[in-house]
Amino acid sequence: QVQLQESGPGLVKPSETLSLTCTVSGASMSSYYWNWIRQPAGKGLEWIGRIYASGSTNYNPSLKSRVTMSVDTSKNQFSLKLSSVTAADTAVYYCATAPHGSGYGMDVWGQGTTVTVSS
Amino acid sequence: QSALTQPASVSGSPGQSITISCTGTSSDVGGYNYVSWFQQHPGKAPKLMIYEVTNRPSGVSNRFSGSKSGDTASLTISGLQAEDEADYYCSSYTSTSTLVFGGGTKLTVL
Numbered sequence: 001q002v003q004l005q006e007s008g009p010g011l012v013k014p015s016e017t018l019s020l021t022c023t024v025s026g027a028s029m030s031s032y033y034w035n036w037i038r039q040p041a042g043k044g045l046e047w048i049g050r051i052y053a054s055g056s057t058n059y060n061p062s063l064k065s066r067v068t069m070s071v072d073t074s075k076n077q078f079s080l081k082l083s084s085v086t087a088a089d090t091a092v093y094y095c096a097t098a099p100h101g102s103g104y105g106m107d108v109w110g111q112g113t114t115v116t117v118s119s
Numbered sequence: 120q121s122a123l124t125q126p127a128s129v130s131g132s133p134g135q136s137i138t139i140s141c142t143g144t145s146s147d148v149g150g151y152n153y154v155s156w157f158q159q160h161p162g163k164a165p166k167l168m169i170y171e172v173t174n175r176p177s178g179v180s181n182r183f184s185g186s187k188s189g190d191t192a193s194l195t196i197s198g199l200q201a202e203d204e205a206d207y208y209c210s211s212y213t214s215t216s217t218l219v220f221g222g223g224t225k226l227t228v229l
Binding site (some may be wrong): 050102104 | 120122153155157159164165166167169170171174176177208210212215216217218219220221222223
């Protein structure tokens with residue numbers, strides 16, 4: 001079955017760039033779209049954006065100026081870069097997708113990775 | 120884009136039914152049948168419970184149902200069980216090809 005695993009530094013300094021990777025197993029990346037979602041501790045979910053295998057992207061307007069997503073189908077990975085981070089970017093970051101025909105409802109999620117922004 | 124509006128909390132006794140609302144605009148909930156509902160237990164990743172307003176993924180109990188009227192979508196859980204206690208989030212596709220979540224609703228089973 002399709003599985004996702006986030007990876008990346010757990011600690012990022014303010015003003016630097018957060019970089020995360022999601023490794024996909026059990027699915028062809030060319031078939032679906034791939035999302036990033038985050039959740040600050042004790043708060044709600046925030047959609048960051050999605051990327052298609054073609055490289056086409058859609059981003060949350062509130063983050064668009066700082067977000068870059070990329071995909072590497074040869075490695076079965078997609079990535080998130082968030083620049084100029086502040087403490088407000090501290091959150092659990094999830095990657096998610098919808099490989100079972102659930103449209104824009106993501107039914108496969110990674111376990112999440114905690115990123116703390118602090119000096 | 121503004122977050123969809125959900126009640127902060129709802130509660131019900133075992134066996135009862137509860138409904139969680141999710142209000143948006145004609146640019147998201149009202150404009151598309153792409154409303155989803157997620158259940159999240161503490162420390163866990165969200166789980167898809169409903170997609171495209173009314174559809175249940177394989178394996179999700181038929182006690183969970185979704186509906187929509189105008190700019191408001193709803194999740195109904197019937198026959199409440201203790202394990203239903205969790206946070207619930209709605210999401211919707213938007214007119215700018217983005218996705219927006221609701222603020223979340225904490226369900227307490229009394």
